[in-house]
Amino acid sequence: MTNALARWTAGTHTHEGTTHPTYRQGSGPGVVVIHEVPGLTEAVVAFAQEVVDAGYTVVLPHLFGAAGRPFAVSDTLAVLPRLCVSREFAVWRTGRTAPVAGWLRSLAADLHHELGGPGVGALGMCFTGGFALAMMVEEHTVAPVLCQPSVPFAVGAARAADLNLSPGDLDVVKGRCAAGQQVLGLRYRTDPMVGTRFDTLTRELGDAFIRVEFDGRGHSTVTEQRQQEGVDAVMGFLETHLHG
Template sequence: MSLLDSWTLSEHSAVGATHPTYRKGSGPGVIVIHEIPGLTPEVIAFGEEVVAAGYTVVMPHLFGTPEASLSAGSAAKAFRQVCVSREFTKLATGETTPIAGWLRHLARDLHTELGGPGVGALGMCFTGGFALAMMVDDSVAAPVVCQPSAPFAVGSKRAADLNLSPKDLETVKRRAAGGCQVLGLRYSGDKMTGTRFETLTTELGENFIRVEFPGAKHSTVTAHRQQEGVDAVLGFFATTLQSPQIL
């Protein structure tokens, strides 16, 4: 039996792009964006945990092969797809990843359908910063940044970059100042995340909730899962998605 058999497969089209989506559950909406190499069994299992906690979860399929486990081969395939796609920024600084427009549209549609204060958005690894880019849209009320790794942390400038344009960064800062907090998870010794948590602390202050674990592992809610991290995410969703609308 496929791990995704109980999920509803659909497609979402916006801003000239179409990507498959998998949906399951009921309650407030949460968009879970997979890491490299894709919708691995660990990512799907995390999505199931969010569903069980009482949420409507939508998992876009952006690259890779659904249900393929993390391996050198699956990672290489995903990297090839990412590197040739114009939807993602890899090394550029001060730019918002182009896929953000599609993700924001997905969030708006989900919020319009389900109502409430907004939807949650969680990115991880290469997609970690995508939740920040989605936060530019008011439909996203609970952004979660797990081990953000783009742009690739080659050099100090890229290591500190948030994968946002200056205009989008100002919007994120305005929303944070208005009460829309951002939750971030990482291992303190993870070099792939660079110094982005320091940048987020500087830019957002106390509205950046920083959760760090000792060691140099990487995937906080999947391959190197920390129960404390998963609990922090679910607690953040429970508190934020039941709160009054954040403007």
């Protein structure tokens, strides 16, 4: 175990024959923090530690790449080709929910059943940003946060606008939002990787979608190009939906 994860308890979660490592720390309501490309970097772990320190039980699934290392372009270049051909991640197709969403929903359900309360939070970043929305299909996820959601890759207008959800899953998400659920989204306004999907979220979810947007050049809103306003918005959102 790396120094970055020394305070975290290692484990695994298995769903329908698929197993991924997990790291856990904290007490209080559950929050699943899903790492970005290239992996479970030091910056992701540091952000997750802030969530722990704010009074939550945080689980870090380790889905791909290295764990506990600093962000490196070389790691990104190494991991992306494998992700593009993986059956777990729908990186090119529109109108499809990534299969890994089932594993993440199972993880959230187990965490909720153990801890109780109103439900769990879920935060995805970049490559995994839309996974938090997909987790909302199950009622256990009550505080979904989308940080710069970037899949499917924004090549062409259709992919740039797509939410990485099947039509049926989108209908469920829209129904939950109509019943009062909210979704928080963070991005840099000029980030090309997010495409136009924030506009899609506003159109489909209406006022239930809370947009937090930043000027300037950047991508990773709570890690590498961290915006404190964004971190504060995440903490306030979790407080409202998990403690409120």
